[in-house]
Ligand SMILES: Nc1ncnc2c1ncn2[C@@H]1O[C@H](COP(=O)(O)OP(=O)(O)OP(=O)(O)O)[C@@H](O)[C@H]1O
């Protein structure tokens with residue numbers, strides 16, 4: 030069963046890692062945390078659910094819908110909570126994102142009613158069994174998607190001009206603006222991208238857990254943030270590392286302790302790292 | 318100065334309270350606390366609809382003691398804090414005779430001290446925690462506790478299905494802990510063996526890890542002490558894992574939503590009912606029909622119990638022949654063989670209902686009585 | 689005159705960092721701004737490049753008013769600069785820093801990056817080649833893959849100049865480019881700036897190294913306490929009473 034828990038952990042870790050990247054993106058650019066990220070994820074999940082229930086049972090379309098909704102909501106949050114609040118102390122933006130988190134959650138429960146929606150299963154058959162551990166197609170797909178996303182992001186950031194601009198703005202936005210870079214546009218772009226990523230993961234998670242509800246974002250957001258802090262929020266590789274490690278640790282903690290301790294373990298990690306090693310495992314060295 | 322203020326406030330309260338009790342109110346004002354929104358919204362709305370229906374019926378027949386019922390509704394969202402806030406609101410309103418609600422034992426117990434202090438009847442249709450009704454002389458439960466329910470499920474598992482071992486997955490709240498405890502007790506009493514027990518907290522969506530762990534214990538059956546929504550989720554994730562075995566739950570699984578959310582994954586799941594919508598009893602059929610045409614969905618057990626609660630109060634008022642809170646409480650406590658939609662009710666010394674339960678099973682996407 | 693500055697002013701609270709400064713910059717010239725520490729030279733540059741918006745005054749660039757534009761628009765107009773306290777993108781490679789400087793010259797952005805169309809690929813290739821050529825020119829081609837923060841100080845200054853040149857500016861503002869350079873490097877720098885002028889570039893330079901300035905500058909403006917106290921050729925400035933007083937005056941009193 031160790032292997033099975035490890036596999037569960039990897040699948041879940043993929044979700045954590047992707048949300049953690051969303052946090053990293055925003056952190057890298059603005060040295061800010063968007064606490065509404067979990068709710069963007071939740072709205073993405075609803076978008077995916079609406080697609081498969083009312084439009085087409087195609088999971089690909091659902092994922093795209095989650096991405097698009099996440100993009101739009103991310104864009105909007107940046108405009109209200111960050112752009113409009115530029116020059117105001119950071120704490121105001123932070124509180125504003127917390128406000129957004131509650132607002133979006135209540136909005137979703139008003140729009141969709143509070144009860145859990147059932148998301149159909151996709152690719153849930155066992156792909157292969159290895160030493161008594163079952164690995165489903167969906168689990169493989171999740172890990173593959175996560176890895177592909179990460180590679181795409183690395184390419185975007187390190188092989189393209191937009192990526193260069195995003196990194197430049199993240200490092201020194203004043204100097205970047207003197208290079209002719211449109212700081213607002215780059216920030217907005219990266220913020221939207223982080224939202225899109227969260228929305229996309231929301232659909233993936235909804236499919237994996239077969240559930241969509243208005244409160245699903247809170248824990249997911251907190252776990253994603255934990256993963257980011259754990260691995261190192263200043264860098265995408267750190268966020269990825271944190272995501273997979275957290276997934277593995279959580280699932281193995283269920284094996285060795287009572288499952289009631291699982292979240293406790295995560296939050297213990299969060300608090301410990303915030304206190305003693307806020308730059309995470311990878312530390313400060315690696316930048317976006 | 319401060320002391321003067323205190324006594325002034327005290328006098329005002331006293332006078333206010335006294336006039337409330339003395340002035341003969343023109344209606345029988347009752348309050349309903351229910352999770353209209355939130356995770357338990359389905360139950361909450363069933364509460365609200367059936368209580369409205371029952372009041373309409375009673376008022377149509379002239380009410381009780383020549384007075385009509387009047388209803389105030391509050392949404393607790395399934396949150397104990399909200400439930401307690403509503404309790405403050407209801408108890409500070411002297412026109413309110415009794416409260417019906419809340420849905421979960423946790424919510425009921427959070428607001429119990431407030432009703433107790435104020436001396437207001439707290440009649441919960443569904444609180445099933447053994448320590449709830451016994452906790453205050455003003456608290457009543459129409460549901461019957463896990464104490465009466467779980468012997469039925471344990472007997473089903475051991476005597477009928479011939480299952481020898483089981484694993485338990487329960488939600489970590491008052492109700493879940495109780496349910497788990499009584500199932501375990503009764504299962505073991507009949508010679509069964511519990512191989513593993515795991516809990517989770519409200520709001521969890523990932524059951525893969527905990528199911529994997531339970532599966533490792535290789536039990537004959539899985540007992541889930543959960544509400545229908547988690548039950549559906551757990552079943553889906555269990556099915557995906559390829560773990561097929563008899564699944565037994567409590568009456569909280571009995572809901573059309575279980576099937577709607579769980580799809581084929583909940584086929585075969587056992588639950589039990591005190592109220593069964595397909596019961597041919599004409600009284601039940603007429604209720605079901607009215608409810609369905611009015612609200613577009615079929616009533617669940619919570620609806621039937623809440624409906625019974627209104628009639629319980631109406632009958633108590635008639636027997637007390639007074640609108641006094643404490644007289645009505647005494648009359649309610651003396652309820653014997655009340656014939657409700659959800660079985661007959663007799664209150665124990667501790668104001669818990671003694672009831673009977675019938676096991677049901679999901680067969681091809683529909684609940685059926687286990688024969 | 690390629691740039692004309694009139695009555696430029698910048699306050700920081702009660703402090704007047706730049707006060708009613710006028711300056712006319714001839715196209716293709718090397719113009720120096722000198723003055724004691726805290727005279728307001730860097731602030732003057734910051735105001736020109738809109739890093740810190742000025743309080744009042746006018747800046748006319750090629751006949752167009754630019755004092756209210758954003759830094760990125762100033763950059764787009766063909767004005768580039770370096771910083772006294774080097775501001776490279778520390779966690780980027782040397783090459784990436786210079787490529788960042790080419791930003792203005794390449795149009796396709798999001799759409800191009802998504803589709804990687806022919807134009808986008810051509811632009812990427814061009815900007816890379818252009819950046820390498822500039823690194824070649826300042827002698828950093830070998831180190832193009834290094835993190836900028838790992839270069840020695842003098843080389844970081846060179847890299848900043850290369851990055852500024854990458855935007856193909858008409859006016860280059862250099863804020864103490866020789867600071868932290870050794871003698872050989874300073875001489876190389878002098879040659880380099882002369883070569884830039886030969887290519888038609890206008891250079892506005894702040895420098896404390898008097899030897900460098902006297903040999904290099906066509907015209908010199910002297911600031912003291914935010915006020916322009918003198919302007920002229922090297923010879924004129926060297927004999928100006930006020931300038932001598934500003935630099936040495938306190939000692940005389
Ligand atoms: N952002 C700022 N906020 C407040 N005061 C400032 C700011 N920037 C500069 N100053 C002040 O303005 C005055 C001029 O500073 P500035 O940096 O322009 O001088 P400088 O001539 O470049 O000096 P140095 O030769 O030492 O570089 C100084 O008194 C400085 O303290």
Ligand SMILES: [Mg+2]
Nearest residue numbers: 729730731772
């Ligand atoms: Mg300076």
